[in-house]
Amino acid sequence: MTELLFRDDAYVRSCETRVIAADTRGIRLDRTVFYPLGGGQPGDIGVLGLASGQTIAIVDTVKGDGPDEVIHVPAPGLELPAIGTELTAEIDWERRYRLMRMHTCLHLLCSIVPGAVTGGQVSDGKGRLDFDVPGASLDKEAIAARLNALIAEGDSVGPRWITDQELAAAPELVRTMSVKPPSGTGRVRLIEIAGIDLQPCGGTHIRNVAEIGPMTVTKIENKGKQNRRVNLAFAE
Ligand SMILES: [Zn+2]
DSSP states (O other): EEEEHHHOOOOOOEEEEEEEEEEEEEEEEEEEOOOSSSSTBBOOOOEEEESSEEEEEEEEEEEEETTTOEEEEOOTTOOOTTTTTTEEEEEEEEHHHHHHHHHHHHHHHHHHSSOOOEEEEEEHHHHHEEEEEOOOOOHHHHHHHHHHHHHTOOOEEEEEEEEEHHHTTGGGGGGBSOOOOSOOOSEEEEEEEEETTEEESSSSSOBBBBGGEEEEEEEEEEEEETEEEEEEEOOO
């Protein structure tokens, strides 16, 4: 089992850790700051630094078979560290921070557009959500204006934990049909943007929506009868 430091504090960039397994799939550590691909957010990239000064480039991070299992995927051809090796794990913070800003912005988008979310993807510098809304009712400029107004309000973003039973009793909290909330451990983490959005989410978020910065709605695509894809990008 790996201690997931990003879960309690998404701003931690590096940690001291130890190798607990290394095989053809990748390297597992006893604690990590690397977020694994999931919930529409890409896995982190970064480096593992050995005491010798040697570094191992990590080109992707994915989930393993267990609930809190994280596999750090090294660049091809590198020698794997031995079990027990102590090292420093450090993410590419600039990239992760852009992903956190975009991910949190998709929560705001979710609160603006009516209709269930049927899919979504956070990428470096851009993001999108698919909504089940009929007709051509979504206005690109109106969504962008509302989004930037919410960002300018500067509301705080934070976790709130509830039990699986409390979530089961409040199914309206689950906005995203394509992403199952992280559950099964007895409690579920909700992400709350005060007065704007509250939903289960296992991703990484910024602390205040003002950190997102100005956004543009690049395009709204028609992806089927009741499926509208809203694409976002940083305005600067
Ligand atoms: Zn989230």
